[in-house]
Amino acid sequence: MHEMMVAQSLMAIISDEAAKHAAKPVAAKISCGTLNPINDEAFRFAFEAIARDTPYEDLRFQIEHKPTRALCGICEAEFEVEFSRPACPCGSENFKLLPDAPLILEEIDFQTD
Amino acid sequence: MEKVDIGKKILHENEKYAFENIMFLAEHKKSCLNMISSPGSGKTTILTRTIDELKGRLRIGVIEGDIQTDLDAERIRATGAPVVLINTEGACHLSAAQISNALKNLPIEDLDLILIENVGNLVCPSAFELGESGKIVVLSVAEGDDKPAKYPSIFAKSKLLLINKIDLLDGGHVDFDIERAKADARRLNKAIEIFPISAKTGEGMNNWYDRLEEWAKNPGL
Numbered sequence: 001m002h003e004m005m006v007a008q009s010l011m012a013i014i015s016d017e018a019a020k021h022a023a024k025p026v027a028a029k030i031s032c033g034t035l036n037p038i039n040d041e042a043f044r045f046a047f048e049a050i051a052r053d054t055p056y057e058d059l060r061f062q063i064e065h066k067p068t069r070a071l072c073g074i075c076e077a078e079f080e081v082e083f084s085r086p087a088c089p090c091g092s093e094n095f096k097l098l099p100d101a102p103l104i105l106e107e108i109d110f111q112t113d
Numbered sequence: 114m115e116k117v118d119i120g121k122k123i124l125h126e127n128e129k130y131a132f133e134n135i136m137f138l139a140e141h142k143k144s145c146l147n148m149i150s151s152p153g154s155g156k157t158t159i160l161t162r163t164i165d166e167l168k169g170r171l172r173i174g175v176i177e178g179d180i181q182t183d184l185d186a187e188r189i190r191a192t193g194a195p196v197v198l199i200n201t202e203g204a205c206h207l208s209a210a211q212i213s214n215a216l217k218n219l220p221i222e223d224l225d226l227i228l229i230e231n232v233g234n235l236v237c238p239s240a241f242e243l244g245e246s247g248k249i250v251v252l253s254v255a256e257g258d259d260k261p262a263k264y265p266s267i268f269a270k271s272k273l274l275l276i277n278k279i280d281l282l283d284g285g286h287v288d289f290d291i292e293r294a295k296a297d298a299r300r301l302n303k304a305i306e307i308f309p310i311s312a313k314t315g316e317g318m319n320n321w322y323d324r325l326e327e328w329a330k331n332p333g334l
């Protein structure tokens with residue numbers, strides 16, 4: 001799985017931000033799409049392995065999975081795609097997938113005391 | 114506690130290299146296609162047959178991604194085509210940084226087309242943009258016609274789907290409904306081109322060769 005590479009890249013960004021804010025991060029929120037999601041458990045496991053014995057080893061993560069959206073070719077509505085039965089609520093299977101949400105580090109909670 | 118908005122792409126390093134690769138390919142006016150499939154769908158067999166049959170027509174260079182062996186790279190080398198091997202040391206996908214390096218190690222000016230064989234995996238490689246001109250997904254009939262529905266990401270992102278090993282359909286050895294696979298892939302991606310082929314018998318390969326020639330002439334197609 002690619003969660004290890006994701007965890008490594010994230011670690012680099014978080015330590016940059018920690019240096020910039022001169023504060024200790026205690027929690028972070030990340031988000032991903034559904035076409036190329038990260039597996040939460042594999043990700044937490046990978047991050048734990050990388051962060052052991054660093055200032056980030058107790059960092060808590062909130063992981064948001066954003067649904068993939070599509071534009072219907074018939075009724076022109078935008079809708080959330082359910083991949084087990086991909087169709088517009090109007091019944092049409094004629095649609096265009098919108099780009100999947102990228103992996104994003106949304107926010108960090110820093111310790112303030 | 115202080116909450117700070119960051120809003121940074123976690124794979125921005127990969128995107129930076131992917132952009133470099135796009136610029137590099139544009140500068141050299143070369144097309145570069147990224148072939149993705151599950152292990153054993155026939156990527157290397159398609160490559161070796163293609164290189165052999167297009168000798169004199171198209172000069173192909175190969176970037177071969179493999180977890181830890183040089184077995185596939187050796188099969189390519191035996192055709193005489195230039196090949197750069199990337200061992201990912203366990204990683205399930207190629208990254209744009211690895212491609213950036215590999216592109217510089219190919220005799221780019223002597224080539225008409227660059228083909229990348231990604232690590233055998235139908236899921237992870239589609240999350241990593243390489244700066245390629247297009248993705249090609251290979252699905253062999255032995256894997257089942259439900260794969261476009263079950264692994265939508267790569268089918269949604271590919272320009273072309275090669276349905277390989279169609280020779281296996283003849284004797285009734287495998288049940289694979291080509292029309293179902295096509296319909297499921299097109300539901301996700303209206304523009305996807307689909308060529309059923311057999312890299313073993315050569316059936317259908319001419320469509321693929323003609324398409325490669327078009328790509329070599331015009332990377333934007």
Ligand SMILES: Nc1nc2c(ncn2[C@@H]2O[C@H](COP(=O)(O)OP(=O)(O)OP(=O)(O)O)[C@@H](O)[C@H]2O)c(=O)[nH]1
Pocket residue numbers: 150151152153154155156157158159185232233234277278279280281310311312313314
């Ligand atoms: N019957 C049949 N067998 C094929 C065809 N194409 C490939 N094969 C066989 O399928 C097996 C796997 O082929 P490879 O070309 O090594 O597959 P690959 O996708 O490169 O595999 P990895 O690199 O391990 O992911 C080999 O035994 C090939 O001979 C085909 O069109 N028909």
Ligand SMILES: [Mg+2]
Pocket residue numbers: 156157158185230
């Ligand atoms: Mg191979």
Ligand SMILES: [Zn+2]
Pocket residue numbers: 072073074075076077088089090091092
């Ligand atoms: Zn609709």
